Amino acid sequence: MEWYSILVFIIVGILVFFASGIPVAFSFGLLNIIGLYFFCGGLPALSIVGFSAVSGIANFVLVAIPMFVLMGDAITFSGMANRAFNVIDKLLGRMPARIAVLTVLNAMLFGAVSGSSMACTAVIGKTMIPEMLKRGYNKILATGAVLGGAALDILIPPSIIAVVYASIANVSVGKLLIAGIMPGIMIGGMFILYLIIRVKIQPELAPPESDAPAEKVSAGEKIRSTVHILPLFFIFFLVMGLIYLGIATASEAAALGAGGAFLLAGLMGDLKWVNVKESLTGTVRVSCMIFLIIMGSKAFGQLLAYTGIATQVADAVANLPVSRWWILIAIQLLVVFLGCIMDPTSIIFITVPIFTPIITLLKFDPLWFAIMMMINLELGCITPPFGLNLYVAKAIVPKDISMMDIFISVWPFALMHLMGIVIVMLFPDLFLWLPNMIN
Numbered sequence: 001m002e003w004y005s006i007l008v009f010i011i012v013g014i015l016v017f018f019a020s021g022i023p024v025a026f027s028f029g030l031l032n033i034i035g036l037y038f039f040c041g042g043l044p045a046l047s048i049v050g051f052s053a054v055s056g057i058a059n060f061v062l063v064a065i066p067m068f069v070l071m072g073d074a075i076t077f078s079g080m081a082n083r084a085f086n087v088i089d090k091l092l093g094r095m096p097a098r099i100a101v102l103t104v105l106n107a108m109l110f111g112a113v114s115g116s117s118m119a120c121t122a123v124i125g126k127t128m129i130p131e132m133l134k135r136g137y138n139k140i141l142a143t144g145a146v147l148g149g150a151a152l153d154i155l156i157p158p159s160i161i162a163v164v165y166a167s168i169a170n171v172s173v174g175k176l177l178i179a180g181i182m183p184g185i186m187i188g189g190m191f192i193l194y195l196i197i198r199v200k201i202q203p204e205l206a207p208p209e210s211d212a213p214a215e216k217v218s219a220g221e222k223i224r225s226t227v228h229i230l231p232l233f234f235i236f237f238l239v240m241g242l243i244y245l246g247i248a249t250a251s252e253a254a255a256l257g258a259g260g261a262f263l264l265a266g267l268m269g270d271l272k273w274v275n276v277k278e279s280l281t282g283t284v285r286v287s288c289m290i291f292l293i294i295m296g297s298k299a300f301g302q303l304l305a306y307t308g309i310a311t312q313v314a315d316a317v318a319n320l321p322v323s324r325w326w327i328l329i330a331i332q333l334l335v336v337f338l339g340c341i342m343d344p345t346s347i348i349f350i351t352v353p354i355f356t357p358i359i360t361l362l363k364f365d366p367l368w369f370a371i372m373m374m375i376n377l378e379l380g381c382i383t384p385p386f387g388l389n390l391y392v393a394k395a396i397v398p399k400d401i402s403m404m405d406i407f408i409s410v411w412p413f414a415l416m417h418l419m420g421i422v423i424v425m426l427f428p429d430l431f432l433w434l435p436n437m438i439n
Contacts, residue, residue, distance in 0.1 A: 006039055006307050014350065028296030028349060035303045057291045060251050061163070061173050066287040067254035068158045072119075073279035074261035075235065078270040083228040084109055091226075097199040097206050099135060100145040103128040104191045107149025108156055108184070109232070117381050120150040121392045129397055138205040139401050140409040141198070147389055147406070148191050148413030151378040154344065156184035158239055158254065161344055162374060164294065168352045171370050173250040174243040175435040179371050181240070182431050187375070187420040194412060231264045246438060296349070304353050314357035324362040328369075331355060332376060332421060339380020343388050347380060348373075367435060368428045372421050379417040382410040 010031065017027035037043070085106050095101065103124060110120045125146040132142035154161045157177040166173040199206045239257040242248040248256060265271045317327055338347045352373075359369050381389040384407040393406055424431050 006035075007309050007313070010035060010303075010309070014346075026292075026296075028300050032296065032300055032303050035307070040303070040306045057294055059167060060249075061167055062291070062294070063251040064158070064163050064173065064254035065160055065290055066283050067251070067258045068160055068163070069283045069286050070279055071158070071235065071239075071254070071258040071261045073275075073282060074258065074265050075232070076123075077275040077279065078261070078265035078268055080231050080261075080264065080268075084232050087226055087229045095196065096203075096208070097141075097195040099128070099132050100137065100141060100195045100199070100206065101192050103132070103142075103145045104149035104188060104195070107146065108152055108188050110150075110153065117150050117153040117378070117389055118392050120153045121146060121389045122396055124150060125393055126396045129401075132206075133398065136207040139398075140405055141195070141205050143393060143397060143401060143406055144409035144413055145191070145195060147382050147393055147410050148416070149188070150389060151382050151413070151417070152184055152188055154378045154381065155180045155187070155374045157181060158257070159374070160290065161348070161377060162370075163250070164290065164345065165348050165352065165370060165373065167294065168348060169356050169366065169370060171366055172435075172438075174253075175367055175438055176370050176374075177250060178240065178244055178438060179367060179431065179435040180374060182434055183371055183375060183420055183424055186423070187416060190416045190419065191413060194416065198412075231268075235260050235264070244434075244438060300349060300353065309354070311357065313354055314361050317358050318361040324364070327358070327362060328364065328425070331358070332372060332425075335373065335376040336379060336383070336418075339376065339383045339387070340385065342380070344377040344380055347377060365428065365432065368424070368432055371431055372424050375417055375420050375424065379414055379421075382414055382417075384410070 013031045013034065014027065017030060022030070085102075088102060088105050088109070106128065107120050107124050110124060125143075129142050129146055132145075133139060153159065157180050159177065159180060162176045162180060163173055165171070166176045235257050238260045239253045242253045242256065243250055262271065262276075265275075318324075320327060335347060335351065338351070342350075355369075355373075356366070359366055381387050384390060387410070390403075390406050390410065394401075394403055397406070
């Protein structure tokens with residue numbers, strides 16, 4: 001059978017399994033077994049599944065995943081995150097769209113300690129959307145601020161999705177985590193600027209009298225309050241600072257970050273057994289789910305390799321009579337389309353084994369390409385009709401906010417994500433100098 005016929009079979013099989021409601025990990029597992037059996041030599045070929053599954057997770061780099069989850073839980077139950085939010089609120093003072101801006105900053109801060117955009121949508125949205133509505137914000141602006149800010153958690157380190165992507169694409173985990181800092185701040189800055197300008201133009205969207213602080217905060221109090229944000233800076237340094245300085249690998253830094261978070265929680269008197277138990281069980285649950293997906297993805301990569309699909313597709317694309325830049329743009333547009341119908345994890349596992357050899361043949365920097373992919377995956381989380389964060393938001397917003405309101409609210413933030421991809425594409429050196437400083 002020709003490689004393109006096998007590729008069609010694989011794509012149809014994936015869509016059928018996803019549509020049937022089978023979890024991502026098991027969908028890939030079933031597809032691998034069926035594909036290897038029929039296209040790679042029958043029963044003897046199935047031994048590849050076991051080998052790929054074990055080798056896929058027998059990687060020291062993946063230790064970072066449970067450590068990041070554990071670290072985020074410790075920061076949340078200790079109250080460090082809430083205290084940092086209050087500090088940011090005081091520092092903002094009086095400005096247009098103050099609470100909406102605070103929402104985006106809170107989401108970015110949550111991203112720096114959790115790495116989960118869906119969790120951020122639920123936590124920040126449950127708190128900030130009712131607060132903004134109570135103060136007189138337009139419901140679409142309020143919802144969009146939460147969804148836009150929460151999507152940044154895929155890019156802002158530490159990011160679990162970045163670790164998964166790097167492990168599959170054979171990109172340095174440490175460099176990819178560091179590489180997310182500049183574009184994350186850039187896109188977050190776009191969101192904040194948009195909110196301020198939008199409210200300046202349409203003040204009825206956020207009445208100033210309902211958005212002003214209850215009382216003026218003195219400069220001295222603002223300075224004194226910053227002490228509450230120092231624990232998060234310390235944890236962030238333990239993770240990203242040590243990676244950047246070359247003192248620790250991503251896995252070692254993640255373990256130090258988790259240990260540091262629990263140590264600070266203990267020093268603050270918030271380390272209770274019930275919180276520790278919930279954190280450990282939650283970490284095991286999330287990590288097992290992710291590792292099962294990685295196992296399936298590795299076997300899927302083996303299926304593509306043994307059938308020759310990855311090589312054939314890469315050669316066919318690389319030999320197209322067009323500029324390599326048009327191919328790169330087409331790849332990004334394809335990922336944008338996939339983001340409308342799939343979750344980020346599924347997109348990574350389907351596309352990365354195919355895109356990696358194409359990017360290599362086209363002689364593009366794989367780390368630079370990974371940055372654009374991370375932004376694109378963020379975009380997928382908030383792109384109608386199937387962006388996962390949209391449905392998380394629907395579950396926690398007041399009943400008078402419809403699904404159509406949620407769809408409308410994300411478009412400005414989706415467009416700014418696209419602008420971010422274009423900027424990274426046009427100025428690669430600007431976004432690569434920081435991660436390339438790592439030895």
